[in-house]
Amino acid sequence: MNTAPHEQVNKGFLNSSILARLPSHIDVPTYDRSQLKAGIVHIGVGGFHRSHQAAYLNELLKSPGSEQWGICGVGLLDCNRDLRDILVKQDYLYSLVVRHPNGTIDNKIIGSMIDFIFAPEDKQKVIDKLAHSDTKIVSLSITEGGYHIHPETGEFDFDNDDVRHDIQNPNDPRTAFAYIIAALKKRMVSGLGAFTVQSCDNIQHNGAITRKMITALAERLDPSLSQWIEENVSFPNAMVDRITPVTSKLDIAYVENTFQVIDQWPITCESFSQWVIEDDFCCGRPNWDLVGAQFVSDVTPFEKMKIRLLNAGHSVLGLLGSIYGYETIDETVSDVCFAQYLRAFMDLEVTPLLDDLDGIDLDGYKDTLIERFANPNIKDSLVRICSESSAKLPKFLLSSIFENIDKGRDSSLAILVIAAWCFYSDKALNQAQLAITIQDEMAVELAAYAQKTAEDKLSFLRNRHLFGNLVENSEFTLNYTKAIDSLYSPSSDIREIMNRVLSEKHRIVAEEVS
Template identity: 35%
Template sequence: MKLSAETLADLHPEISRPAYDRSKVTAGILHVGLGNFHRAHQAIYIDDLLARGGSEEWGILGAGVMPADAQMRDGLKAQDCLYTVLEQDASGDKGRVIGSMTDFAPVSPNHEGILRAMASPSIRIVSLTVTEGGYFVSAETGGFNPDHPAIQADIANPGKPGTIFGAIVEGLRARREAGMVPFTVMSCDNVPHNGEVTRAAVLGIARGQDASLADWIDDKVAFPNGMVDRITPATTEARINHLREAFGLEDARPVFCEPFRQWVLEDKFTDGRPALEEVGVQFVPDVTPYEHMKIRILNGGHAMIAYPGALLGLTYAHDAMAHPLVRGFLEKVETTEVIPIVPPVPDTSLTAYFELIEERFANPRVEDTLSRLCLDGSNRQPKFIVPSAADCLKAGRSIDGLALASALWCRYCFGEGEHHEEIPPNDPSWDRLKEASRVARDNPAAWLQMSDIYGDVGQSPLFREGFTKALNALWENGTEATLQAYLND
């Protein structure tokens, strides 16, 4: 049975359906980036809220900026913007159809559909999931990079934006000229201080075009910081077949995820917000402690199991967690180097949080591939691993484990495993990383010269020494022996 509004009544009894009248829902949120994470996270919170009644003005209008988003749009619109989410763990599957998306704006290079939506007074929030590397942040400076060619192109061509941030500037310009209240800009990406990072990108373009517009945005527009969390692996053909065979449902865009989800958000909005506290969102005055906890312990932890696991020929996160050396490496680095430099989090035990992370990583039903966790290290390492190393260096603490984690990434980027098997390209900067890794085989310090990734950490004699020792050991003794030596030390 193909999923659609007409077939909702005939769903398998174990698949729940929207508990509200979708015809009464209007879009108050324009969301850019309809990937699996958004549809397993923000869209579900809105779906939960709509089911409570009284919030029909907070539906989601989907939007995309990449060519592949046009295919996403076609698939979702063919099933009335409905899709299935299957939460999976050892106890089984829990399925539901999500109906919080009202429509999907047309996808075009200059974002005409997005700009039309931004001009509507009903849109009061523009939210984003455009990946960690999509914010034009320089790891070398830690701030917005106004010299990026895409940003310079947007600055030079007001009215014809190429980036989503250029489109936001154009949308806010139109609302200002029309005398309308501006919308809130809310990042839902896994980026430290994501609201401030988004604000910097928007203001950077606006200031390059029109100083008075930038001042107006700076004064009038809210950019709340938020921490988001849910492990949401890629949707594979095998997963789609499982949905079809187990539940008799044909869905072009299903999502599979773990049961756990969390959203911590600052209560800073320009023109009202949905009552998300009613469905489990934590509103706090400062998200920073929660960000530190999640990004350093969970996202950093993913890197700690992904690269050694991949080099050992493992496939899934739960495989890595079942390997005593990989799990031991994760536990030692987290408990001796990462958790001690994570600031306290209100009403939270960091030890209990890490234990929950271990349990989530080991969930065999999620089947989160190590290749997905290894993806885009050039954008993830500067956010998830390098800052922990920087804090340890400042505090005079050991960085041996974090240096080994970085060396494992370098060894992975060589593009060839320990048994000469090919490691396929897995980063937007793969050619650069592969070349740097090959140079680093004989000169490990060359890897740390990528200042846009390592910044000051790459210049630290202590980190250079730890990294050099770790990378040499990986080449001389192999991954397994190197991990064992670290655990024995």
């Protein structure tokens, strides 16, 4: 994030020396940061990591006995340069503004990060840090696209340009997995033993997927290393949850006024936080359960619930709301039409697919989701929600569609969202003919397929990389074509279309019951 310099007389930049001068209502680290060791190296220090894993550790470090669990962040991309510069200037401290739905705000300074390595300037330094004996866990929040999963096959995508580079140049890695493999090889050769690789991304079976992708790449690079990884490295599955919008200028101004300090990259998040972790760590772990996390033997039902309801729900609101002209999640779900559509999607097309979860009231969970989405103090932009939809929707939304098809169930509510994605990718305009900002690695490819819709209504679905064989399913394509006709009609109104689809859905459900 590029931020203009502040011209201030009394306020200094956030750093260790200023902590004692902060207002008393600011929750600051009470532990000695100079005594921390970086037992965790985290790749992908985005807003979510700083509101979630790092925040849990910040609370844990307040109690003696966890000093070995400090964090060293790693930025793999050139775009991480500004973050590195800011964190170094701030002694790796940052502000966390936790906003409750009722307007209450918790103001914190997070101190669990103690170092940050910028890979483009020194790749070997990253590998050495990962391979260091202090490193017990290598954690990841690299977004869905960083796992290089081929959406059609579910296997590792060896056709990716960065992956091809890593295979040809194993000592000059680009992808997170190539760095991890290089470090594990160094530890294997030295006899040091393995570390745990912990995914913190919104991917169902994220640990198992991480294992599958890393061992596939390692097999291509060094089969003996791949076998060693299979036998020694732990990859715990986990479900993570905390809504964390992109930092805005208003957030920076709030911190400056409230904290009386200048933080160039504070983080704002909701008050709700959840972390369910499979208890499978080969080299020790923090006692995150003492600060609110939950260790379980099987994360699967929790993952499925969250991904199919919360993450898919975000995409439902994001795509439909963007076309209507809304800008944030809370604005969209505050519209009764959108709220009713979302709740029907969750109740009728997702809930029947979920497993029983001991101690979880699904209706209560869905009520809480609506309340969280409607939090007026969390201005989560639809641009962020819809970003990288090509990586998100196959896991969040299409997975439910395919499962409903297998069970012979209707998916018309979700199908309208897929049709809306086509319209969104094609026109990049809302109903008021104002431009929509699209952020997606596949934006050009998506637009190319979508822009042929006028001559071929199923054109968007012919991208088998994303949709597999959906274009061959007659019931799906019938509903999809109806949705496309409605969206592309000159007089189309997304709210009217949603109400019509919702009414038809209730008719179908009533017939199934009778």
